Amino acid sequence: MLRRSAGLVLAVLATAAPLAAQRIRLPAKLSELETRARQDSNDAAAQYNVALGYWNDKRWDDADSALRRAIRIEPQFAMGYLALGRLVFARRPRLWDEISDRRVPPEWKPRLDEANRMYRRAFIVDPLVDLRIESAARPGKSIYWEQDELLSYIYDRLFQGFDDVESGNYEAAYNHFARLYDDTRPTSLREGLPDFVFYYWGLSAAHIGRYPEAIGHFNRLLQRAIANQHPDSLVFYIPLETNEYRYIIAVLKQHAGQIDEAIQLYREALENDAGLYMAHARLATVYEAGNLWDQAIAERRAAVNVNPDDPSLLVDLGRTLANTRHTLEAEQAFHQAMDANPHDARVAYYLGRVEEQLSKPADARAAYTRFLSIAPSRYATQIADAKQRLETLH
Numbered sequence: 387m388l389r390r391s392a393g394l395v396l397a398v399l400a401t402a403a404p405l406a407a408q409r410i411r412l413p414a415k416l417s418e419l420e421t422r423a424r425q426d427s428n429d430a431a432a433q434y435n436v437a438l439g440y441w442n443d444k445r446w447d448d449a450d451s452a453l454r455r456a457i458r459i460e461p462q463f464a465m466g467y468l469a470l471g472r473l474v475f476a477r478r479p480r481l482w483d484e485i486s487d488r489r490v491p492p493e494w495k496p497r498l499d500e501a502n503r504m505y506r507r508a509f510i511v512d513p514l515v516d517l518r519i520e521s522a523a524r525p526g527k528s529i530y531w532e533q534d535e536l537l538s539y540i541y542d543r544l545f546q547g548f549d550d551v552e553s554g555n556y557e558a559a560y561n562h563f564a565r566l567y568d569d570t571r572p573t574s575l576r577e578g579l580p581d582f583v584f585y586y587w588g589l590s591a592a593h594i595g596r597y598p599e600a601i602g603h604f605n606r607l608l609q610r611a612i613a614n615q616h617p618d619s620l621v622f623y624i625p626l627e628t629n630e631y632r633y634i635i636a637v638l639k640q641h642a643g644q645i646d647e648a649i650q651l652y653r654e655a656l657e658n659d660a661g662l663y664m665a666h667a668r669l670a671t672v673y674e675a676g677n678l679w680d681q682a683i684a685e686r687r688a689a690v691n692v693n694p695d696d697p698s699l700l701v702d703l704g705r706t707l708a709n710t711r712h713t714l715e716a717e718q719a720f721h722q723a724m725d726a727n728p729h730d731a732r733v734a735y736y737l738g739r740v741e742e743q744l745s746k747p748a749d750a751r752a753a754y755t756r757f758l759s760i761a762p763s764r765y766a767t768q769i770a771d772a773k774q775r776l777e778t779l780h
Contacts (some may be wrong), residue, residue, distance in 0.1 A: 389449035398448045410438045410522045423452065428729045429762030432677035436470065441522060446477050459729045461698040464512035465519070470504030471625075474498060479525060485623050502625035509626060510664045513634045520775035521552035531587035543569060551586050563587035581607060586622050604635045629658040632717055633665055645672060668704060679710045697726035700732055708736065714745045729759040735768050738775065739751035754779075 412419065416439035423429075423436040437452035450473060456466040463749065474497050475481050481498065484490045490498060508515050527549065532538060547562030570576045588603030611628040626634075630765060636651035649672060652665045670685035686703040693699060704719035720737040738753035754772040761769050 393563070410519075411440050412439055412442065416440070416443065418607075426762040426764070428459055428731050428760050430456040430463045431764065432762065433459065434463070434466055434469070439469050441469075441473070441476060444476075446473065449473060458727070461696045461727070462511050463707060464508045466517040467504045467508035467511060467517045468515050468517075471501045471503075471508060472519055474501040475523040479607060482525070483621070489772060505625050506627065506630060508628065510662070510780060513589075513637045516554065517551055517552045517589065517593075521549075521617065524552065525550075547583075547590070548586060549569065550729075556590045559586065559590040560594055560596065581605065581610065581624055592638055592641070597638050601635055601638045601642065604631055604638065607631050608635065629655055629662070632658070633662060637668060640672060645676075648672065661692055661700065663689045663696070667693060667699065670702070670706065674706065674709075679706070683708055683710065683712070697723045697730065700726065701730065701736070704733075704736060704740075708740055716740050717744060729755055729760070732763060732768075734760070735765075735772060738772065742775070742779075751779050 400442075412420070413435060416436070419439045421434040423432045426432040433452045433456035437449045437456065440446075440449035440452060450470070453466050453470050453473070457463050459472070460466070465775065474494075478494065481490065481494065484494075485498075525672035527541070527545075530537065543562075543566055549561060550556070550559035561716065566583065566585070567576055567579065570579065584603040584606050588600045588607070591597070592600035594691075608628065608631040608746045611631055632651055633655040636648045636655060637650060639645075639648035649669065651671075652669050655662050655665050666685045666689035670682045670689065673679070673685060678741045683703075683706055686699070686706050689699045691705055697724065700719050700723035704723060706717035707713075707719060716739065717740050720733050720740060724733045724737065727733070734753045734757035738750045738757060741747075741750035741753055754776050756771050758769060758776075761772075
C-alpha cells in the first residue's frame with residue numbers, strides 16, 4: 387500500500403534524470419506526408435499529420451506552421467490546438483522543471499502563455515480531445531525507476547497511469563488512478579492527492595464513458611479552484627482556469643444525459659465568462675437534440691456574435707438554419723463563412739445544397755464546382771455526391 391503522502395512520494399522525481407520524449411508514430415514517412423499535405427492543402431488532418439512528422443525531426447518552426455494551417459482550415463480542430471499547446475515543451479524539455487521551480491526564462495514566458503491559451507482552447511473545443519500528443523512533449527520514463535523493486539513499485543502506482551493516458555489506453559489509466567487512490571493510506575491522505583491525479587483520472591473516466599465518475603473528479607477540481615487550493619502538481623502543471631472546469635463538467639453532464647444540469651452549468655459558465663463561445667455552441671446541440679429549434683438558432687447566433695473571428699461557427703449556424711428550412715438565412719451564413727475561410731471545403735458543399743433548395747441551379751453549380759476544386763480527398767462521399775448533383779442540375 388502507498389503509505390506516504392503524494393507530496394513525499396513525488397519528491398523522488400527530482401532525482402530521476404528523464405529521457406527524451408517519445409517519438410510520434412506516424413501513418414507514413416515524412417516525405418509522403420509532405421506530398422499528401424501539398425495535394426490536400428485544405429485538409430486540416432493532412433496538415434496535422436505532416437506537422438507530427440516535422441515534430442519527430444525537430445523541425446519546430448515547420449511543425450508550428452503546419453499546425454497553425456490546420457486550425458485555420460478547421461477552427462474547431464481540437465487536436466491542433468492541443469499540439470500547439472505542447473509544442474513549446476518539445477522545443478524546450480526543461481521547461482517542465484522551470485515551471486515547477488518558478489524560474490521560466492523571461493524570453494520563454496510569452497511562448498508559454500500562448501501555449502497555455504492553446505491548451506485551454508483545445509479543451510474548450512473538445513474536452514475529450516485525443517491526448518496522445520502528450521507523450522511527444524513529456525520526458526520518457528527514466529531508468530532510475532528500474533533500479534530496485536521499490537522504485538519500480540512507486541512508478542507503477544503513481545506514474546504508470548500517465549503513461550497509459552499518453553498511449554491512449556484510457557481503461558488502463560483509469561484502473562491505475564483508481565488503484566492509486568484506493569491504496570493511499572491513511573485514507574485521510576486521499577483528498578490531498580495532487581490535482582493532476584484527479585484531472586487525468588477524470589479524463590480517463592470520461593474517455594471510457596464513465597461520466598458520473600468523471601463529473602465527480604472534475605467537481606473536486608472545481609471546488610479546489612474556487613477555494614484556491616491546489617496541492618503541488620510538480621511537472622504535471624494544468625493550465626485550465628476555474629470556469630473552464632465548470633464548462634467541462636457541463637459537457638460531461640450533457641454526455642451523461644443530465645441535460646437540465648448541463649444547461650444550468652453552461653449558463654453559469656457564460657455568466658462567469660461571456661466570451662465562452664463554445665458554451666453557446668454546446669447549448670445549441672442540446673436544443674437541437676430536443677427539437678427546440680428556435681433556441682438552437684438563438685444559441686448559434688450568440689456563438690457567432692461572441693466569437694466573430696471563428697468562421698466555423700457560421701458554418702454551424704448555416705447548417706442549423708438549413709435544417710429548419712430557413713434557407714435564405716442559411717445561404718447568407720454560408721456565403722459569410724466562405725468569405726471568411728475560403729479553405730473550408732465543406733462550406734461550398736453545404737451552400738450548393740441550399741442553392742438547390744432555393745431553385746438556383748446556376749449558383750448550385752458554382753458552389754459544387756468550387757467544392758470539387760478544393761475538397762480534400764478524404765471527403766470522398768461528398769465528392770461523389772457533388773459530381774452526381776452537377777450531372778442532374780439544369
